[in-house]
Amino acid sequence: MSRVRIYELAKEAGMSSKALADKLVERGYDIKSHSSSVDDETAARIRNEVFKDSDTEMVEKRISSDQGSTVIRRRSTVIRRRPKQDSEMEDTGEDLSDESLDLAEIDEERPVQAEPSEPVQEAPKKEQQPDSSRAKVVYRPEVKTPPQPVKTAPAAPVAQKVETPAEEIAPDTAVIEKVEEKTADTVEAKTAVPVEENEPDVAVEAEASVKSPVKEQPTMTTFEKPVRSEKKRPAKAAAAPPARKGMARIVGTIELPSEQEEENGGRGSRKKPAAGSKSAPPARRPRPASSVAGPEVVAPVSADVAGRNKKRGKGADEKTFADERGSKRPGKPLKKGKNVKFTHFGDDYQRGGGKRGKKNRQKDRQSQAVAEMKASKRRIVVYETISVAELASRMRVKASEVIAKLMGLGVMATINQAVDVDTAMLIATDFGYEVEQGITEEIGIQLLEESQEGGVAEPRSPVVTVMGHVDHGKTSILDAIRKTDVAEGEAGGITQHIGAYHVRSSAGDVTFVDTPGHAAFTEMRSRGAQVTDLVILVVAADDGVMDQTREAISHSQAANVPILVAVNKIDKANADVDRVKRELSDYDLIPEDWGGQTMYCETSAKKGIGIDELMEAIQLMAEMLELKADRKRNAKGRVIEAQLDKGRGPVATVLIQEGTLKVGDYVVVGMHSGKVRAMLDDRGRNMKTAGPSIPVEVQGLSGVPQAGDEFVVVTDEKMAKNVSQARAMKAREAELGASSKISLDKLFEKMSEGDVQELRVIIRSDVQGTLEAFAKAAEELSTKDIKVRVLHEGTGTITESDILLASASEAIIIGFNVRPTVKVKELAVKENVDVRSYDVIYHALDDIRKAMVGMLEPTYAEDVIGTAEVRETFSVPKIGTIAGCGVMDGKIQRNAGVRVLRDGVVVYTGKISSLRRFKDDVKEVATGYECGIGVENFNDIKVGDHLEAFVMREVEATLE
Numbered sequence: 001m002s003r004v005r006i007y008e009l010a011k012e013a014g015m016s017s018k019a020l021a022d023k024l025v026e027r028g029y030d031i032k033s034h035s036s037s038v039d040d041e042t043a044a045r046i047r048n049e050v051f052k053d054s055d056t057e058m059v060e061k062r063i064s065s066d067q068g069s070t071v072i073r074r075r076s077t078v079i080r081r082r083p084k085q086d087s088e089m090e091d092t093g094e095d096l097s098d099e100s101l102d103l104a105e106i107d108e109e110r111p112v113q114a115e116p117s118e119p120v121q122e123a124p125k126k127e128q129q130p131d132s133s134r135a136k137v138v139y140r141p142e143v144k145t146p147p148q149p150v151k152t153a154p155a156a157p158v159a160q161k162v163e164t165p166a167e168e169i170a171p172d173t174a175v176i177e178k179v180e181e182k183t184a185d186t187v188e189a190k191t192a193v194p195v196e197e198n199e200p201d202v203a204v205e206a207e208a209s210v211k212s213p214v215k216e217q218p219t220m221t222t223f224e225k226p227v228r229s230e231k232k233r234p235a236k237a238a239a240a241p242p243a244r245k246g247m248a249r250i251v252g253t254i255e256l257p258s259e260q261e262e263e264n265g266g267r268g269s270r271k272k273p274a275a276g277s278k279s280a281p282p283a284r285r286p287r288p289a290s291s292v293a294g295p296e297v298v299a300p301v302s303a304d305v306a307g308r309n310k311k312r313g314k315g316a317d318e319k320t321f322a323d324e325r326g327s328k329r330p331g332k333p334l335k336k337g338k339n340v341k342f343t344h345f346g347d348d349y350q351r352g353g354g355k356r357g358k359k360n361r362q363k364d365r366q367s368q369a370v371a372e373m374k375a376s377k378r379r380i381v382v383y384e385t386i387s388v389a390e391l392a393s394r395m396r397v398k399a400s401e402v403i404a405k406l407m408g409l410g411v412m413a414t415i416n417q418a419v420d421v422d423t424a425m426l427i428a429t430d431f432g433y434e435v436e437q438g439i440t441e442e443i444g445i446q447l448l449e450e451s452q453e454g455g456v457a458e459p460r461s462p463v464v465t466v467m468g469h470v471d472h473g474k475t476s477i478l479d480a481i482r483k484t485d486v487a488e489g490e491a492g493g494i495t496q497h498i499g500a501y502h503v504r505s506s507a508g509d510v511t512f513v514d515t516p517g518h519a520a521f522t523e524m525r526s527r528g529a530q531v532t533d534l535v536i537l538v539v540a541a542d543d544g545v546m547d548q549t550r551e552a553i554s555h556s557q558a559a560n561v562p563i564l565v566a567v568n569k570i571d572k573a574n575a576d577v578d579r580v581k582r583e584l585s586d587y588d589l590i591p592e593d594w595g596g597q598t599m600y601c602e603t604s605a606k607k608g609i610g611i612d613e614l615m616e617a618i619q620l621m622a623e624m625l626e627l628k629a630d631r632k633r634n635a636k637g638r639v640i641e642a643q644l645d646k647g648r649g650p651v652a653t654v655l656i657q658e659g660t661l662k663v664g665d666y667v668v669v670g671m672h673s674g675k676v677r678a679m680l681d682d683r684g685r686n687m688k689t690a691g692p693s694i695p696v697e698v699q700g701l702s703g704v705p706q707a708g709d710e711f712v713v714v715t716d717e718k719m720a721k722n723v724s725q726a727r728a729m730k731a732r733e734a735e736l737g738a739s740s741k742i743s744l745d746k747l748f749e750k751m752s753e754g755d756v757q758e759l760r761v762i763i764r765s766d767v768q769g770t771l772e773a774f775a776k777a778a779e780e781l782s783t784k785d786i787k788v789r790v791l792h793e794g795t796g797t798i799t800e801s802d803i804l805l806a807s808a809s810e811a812i813i814i815g816f817n818v819r820p821t822v823k824v825k826e827l828a829v830k831e832n833v834d835v836r837s838y839d840v841i842y843h844a845l846d847d848i849r850k851a852m853v854g855m856l857e858p859t860y861a862e863d864v865i866g867t868a869e870v871r872e873t874f875s876v877p878k879i880g881t882i883a884g885c886g887v888m889d890g891k892i893q894r895n896a897g898v899r900v901l902r903d904g905v906v907v908y909t910g911k912i913s914s915l916r917r918f919k920d921d922v923k924e925v926a927t928g929y930e931c932g933i934g935v936e937n938f939n940d941i942k943v944g945d946h947l948e949a950f951v952m953r954e955v956e957a958t959l960e
C-alpha cells in the first residue's frame, strides 16, 4: 500500500501542511506531524471527510425586518469552519440559520432572517496576498467575547461590532469593515468594501456573516458588545436556541464583485446568485442629495474611523457614519423640513415630536438599513465644510477644475480654502456627484434644539448689567435696588454671590448680572454669548463721563445692547445732570427729553432717590424689547461664572435663557457635560426647577466651564458626553490651527468671502490729538464694500479690556506709540487679536487702504524677541547712558532693534548699540540674566523703563 504525505494532501487542499496536520489531529487522525504520511486509504478518507468539511461557502444573507421588507446583504464570504465546530454543528443540527439566530440574540431587538449559506468551492486557507487585478480581501476577524455570555452561557454567540483596522491590511488590499448599528432593529453587520484604497468612493456594501467559536483568538476584526443590549441579554439569551460554545471566527476571502456585477445585483458568473439578490429593493439606488427627507443614508465607515470612534467611547460606537473616504466625523445626513427624522446616539427624534416609540424606531432602522445599502460611489458626505482640495480629490478631478467652477459661481477660493455644504453641493452636481451633509454632534444638538422650537413664548424678566466708571455708584445702586426686593428677608436674606441675582420688585422682576468689570461682558461675548438685555450706565452727576464710562459705552454699543443711563449722586451739591447729558450725547446717547431715544434716570443711591423710577424704566425698556421665552422646552442658558468648589466640585452659575432646568437633567456645558445634581438660587436655597431669566448655581458638571459657555439640556448622558467630547476635540484642533479672527492681512480675503463688511478698529495712542485725527481719517476710508468703524479709542497703553473687546467684536487694534505689556500681548495671541503698532498715522492709514484693496504686501514683519527691565542706569563718558537691565522674557540680541517703553508708551525706537555682561561684549543675553544695554543715540533711559528688542523678518505677501 503506498503512502501519501501530508504536505501533498495539504497542497491538494490549498492549505499549509501544518494547518492540515493540526486539523487532522483534531479530527482524531493518527498524525504525528505535518511531515508524516498516511496510507492511501486514510488519504482517501481525509479527502472525503476533511476536505469536504473544510468547504468554502458563499453566504448570501437576507436580513429582513419584521415588517417584511427585505434587505439583501450580498456577501461573498468564504468561511472556513473548524472541524470541531463542524462536528458540533452536526451534532446539534445547527446550520447557518442558527448563526443568524445567534446574531439576532446578540442584539435582541433586531429580528433577523438569514438564508443558509451555500457552500462553494475553493477555500484558500492562507491569507491571500492582494491581487491587483481582482479585488480580494483577506481578513480575519478579531473576536472579543463579551465576558458575560462566555462566563454564564459559554455557548451563547455574540456578534457585536466588526472593525478592520486599516493598518493591518496591505495597502492595495480592499478594506473590509463591519459596522454594526447597535441600536438598529435589524442585525447589521455591514461590510464596506472599497475596491481600492485609492478609489475610496467606489465602495460596495457587503455583509459577512459572523461565525466563529468564542475560543478563537482575536485577530483583526473586533466584535464588541453594544452597551444597550448588555442588560437585556440574559432574558433574550434564555429564549434563544441552544447556543454553541462561542462565536464563529471568520477566516476567509471576500471576493469583490466587479462594478458591473454590483450594479446588476449579481455576484459574478462563478458564484451562484444568491436567493433574493434579484429582489434587492429599489431603495438601493442612490438618492439625490436634495431628497434628504427620506430615510437616512449612511456611508460606509472606514476602519480607522471605526477605530477612532471606538476610542471615543461606547456611545460613539453606536452610530458610525462616514464618507467613503473615511471622514473623521460620525454623523448622518441633515434633514430639512417638517417631520424630519433623525437619529442621534441611539435615540430617534422627530422635529416637533421629541422621542418616539419603539415601533417607529424599528421602521426607521429598517428603512435606514435599506438606505445604507445605497451608499453610492458618487456620493460625498460633507460635515460642515470641505476644502477645495479634498472635494476635488473625492470627485477625482483636478483642484483647478473645482476652482474654475467656483469662479463660475463667483466664489474666489484657493485650494486650501473650505467651502460650505451648499457650495460643495453645487460644485459636486456639476461633476455628477451628490453631496450629503453628515450630522456632527453639533448638528445633532441643533436638530434637538429645532425639535424644541415652536413652543409658546411667554414674557420673561429682563437681564441687566450695571456698568460705569469706578466710584460712580454701581454697587450703591445695586444695593438700593436690593432694598426694594420684596423677597429680601426670606431665608434670612443671606445673598450668595453667584454672579447674578434676581430681584422681585413691585415694578417687576429683574435679573442683575453682577460680574466684576467689563471682562465678563466681553469674555461672554467672545464666546458668542449675549446674556444682557440692557445696560444701566451709571454716571456720577458730579464727575461726568470718564474713561470707563466711555469704555462701557463702547462695549454696550459693540454688543448692540441698549443703554439706560442712571445719572447718580444727584444729591451732591456740585451735581450737574445737564452736563452729563451733554457729554453722553456725543456718544449717541441723546436723552428723550432732548429728542433722543435714550432713557435717563436721575438717582441718588445714597438717599434712595429715583430707584423706583429706575426699576420702572427698566420694565418699560423690557416691554419695548419684548423679551420672551418658552418655559416649557428643554432648558438652555449661559454660564455667568464657574469655579471649582472644594466640597462640591465644579459649580457654575447659569442664567437660564429658555425652558426650565430641572434637577436630574443631562446637560452639555461648553466642553463639559454632566447631570444636574443640585441647583441653588442666589440665596443659597435648593431649587428643583428654574425657568427663563433665573440664575442658578448648578452642581454635577464634569469640569469647570468658562463664562459665556452655552448650557443646554440634552436627552441623555451619552449624548451629553459625546457632544462635550466632540467639542473638546474641536477646541484642541482650533487651538492648534488657531488663526487670527480678523487681521489686516486677511481683510481682503475675508471681504471677498463676504465675511467682512465692516473693519472695526480700536485705537490707542499716546496723545489725544492722534486719536481724533486717525479716527476721522480712518472712517473716511470707508467704501461701499467696507465700512471702517472706530469701535473704541483711548489714550495710554493697550489694555486687556481692549483685547477682549476686539476679540468679542472681531476688531483689530491699532496703537500709536503705545505698546501692550507682555501680559496683554499674551492675551492678544490667545484671543487671536491683530495688534498693530505704528508711529505715524499715515502708515496706519496706508496699511488699511492697501488691505482693503487686497494690496497689503508687508515685506517685513517685526518679531519681538525679548524684553528687559531697566533696574539701574550708568552714565559712561563718551558713550552715554547704559541701562543695567534684567531680561524678563525672550532674549536680547546685540544687533536687534530696540524700543524704549515707559508705562507702556513708546518713548524711543532705535538700535541696541552695546550689549554687555559684566565687562564682556556679548551677542545675546537670555531670560533671567542681567546685562548692560546701550541704546544708539538715546540717553534718556530711566529706571523702570522697559526695553523691547525686536528683529525684522522678511515675509512673503500673505494674500493669495
Ligand SMILES: Nc1nc2c(ncn2[C@@H]2O[C@H](COP(=O)(O)OP(=O)(O)OP(=O)(O)O)[C@@H](O)[C@H]2O)c(=O)[nH]1
Pocket (backbone or CB within 6 Å): 468, 469, 470, 471, 472, 473, 474, 475, 476, 477, 568, 569, 570, 571, 572, 603, 604, 605, 606, 607
Ligand atoms: N453722595 C452720594 N454718594 C454716593 C452715591 N452713590 C454712591 N455714593 C458713594 O460713592 C462711593 C462709591 O460708590 P460705589 O457704589 O462703591 O461705586 P462703584 O461704582 O460701585 O465703585 P467700584 O465698585 O469701585 O467701581 C461710595 O462712597 C458711595 O457711598 C449717591 O447717590 N450720592
